[in-house]
Amino acid sequence: xxxxxxxxxxxxxxxxxxxxxxxxxxxxxxxxxxxxxxxxxxxxxxxxxxxxxxxxxxxxxxxxxxxxxxxxxxxxxxxxxxxxxxxxxxxxxxxxxxxxxxxxxxxxxxxxxxxxxxxxxxxxxxxxxxxxxxxxxxxxxxxxxxxxxxxxxxxxxxxxxxxxxxxxxxxxxxxxxxxxxxxxxxxxxxxxxxxxxxxxxxxxxxxxxx
Numbered sequence: 001x002x003x004x005x006x007x008x009x010x011x012x013x014x015x016x017x018x019x020x021x022x023x024x025x026x027x028x029x030x031x032x033x034x035x036x037x038x039x040x041x042x043x044x045x046x047x048x049x050x051x052x053x054x055x056x057x058x059x060x061x062x063x064x065x066x067x068x069x070x071x072x073x074x075x076x077x078x079x080x081x082x083x084x085x086x087x088x089x090x091x092x093x094x095x096x097x098x099x100x101x102x103x104x105x106x107x108x109x110x111x112x113x114x115x116x117x118x119x120x121x122x123x124x125x126x127x128x129x130x131x132x133x134x135x136x137x138x139x140x141x142x143x144x145x146x147x148x149x150x151x152x153x154x155x156x157x158x159x160x161x162x163x164x165x166x167x168x169x170x171x172x173x174x175x176x177x178x179x180x181x182x183x184x185x186x187x188x189x190x191x192x193x194x195x196x197x198x199x200x201x202x203x204x205x206x207x208x209x210x
Contacts, residue, residue, distance in 0.1 A: 015107050016125055019147040025106035027075060029152045029160055040075075040106055047071055048164040055165040068161040072154075078105035108157040109149035117148045 017026070024039040035041060048071060055067050112120065120126040126148055 015109065015151045016120060017109060017149040022149065023104045023106065025104045027106055027108045029108065029110045029156060044075060045164060047074060048161065052165055068158050068165065071161050072157055075106040078103045108152045110152040112148040112150045116150065120148060
């Protein structure tokens with residue numbers, strides 16, 4: 001239920017962002033080394049790493065969805081945290097350890113399709129690209145225009161987060177089963193030791209009574 005509330009509270013699609021206006025905390029959906037190395041994506045993977053064992057150690061889909069939703073909510077809300085905490089780093093290399101960073105809310109964005117980009121420029125949502133702006137764009141489209149980013153659908157965002165959480169799932173699950181087996185073994189041995197100690201005490205009492 002908590003996840004549904006988080007998703008329902010998410011704002012409707014409204015972000016139209018040029019490449020040069022991206023925040024360091026934004027998460028970009030898509031493929032390629034440039035996207036995967038973007039600061040917001042690196043931060044997402046850091047946060048996911050702190051929840052991966054928990055995610056892969058539970059079976060209920062509702063609990064898995066809750067964890068994914070909490071990660072999305074954490075990124076979207078922003079806030080303030082210590083610079084030494086890598087899970088809430090803003091991506092600013094100048095942030096010294098222990099320094100309190102103001103973390104901008106992160107947006108989950110995808111690249112606009114060519115048809116969407118044309119429509120956004122034609123209706124004035126995105127201004128026409130000048131020659132100088134095109135030359136300074138860090139990422140360009142097929143026509144040398146700066147990439148336009150728009151809100152990704154929440155279903156796609158949650159699927160992306162779940163995919164990251166599932167990474168290494170088999171190893172984690174094997175370790176979890178092994179840990180449970182060890183815990184069960186320890187409990188069994190503890191119970192046997194308790195029974196043995198109880199027998200020893202009964203025998204001692206009987207000997208004293210004789």
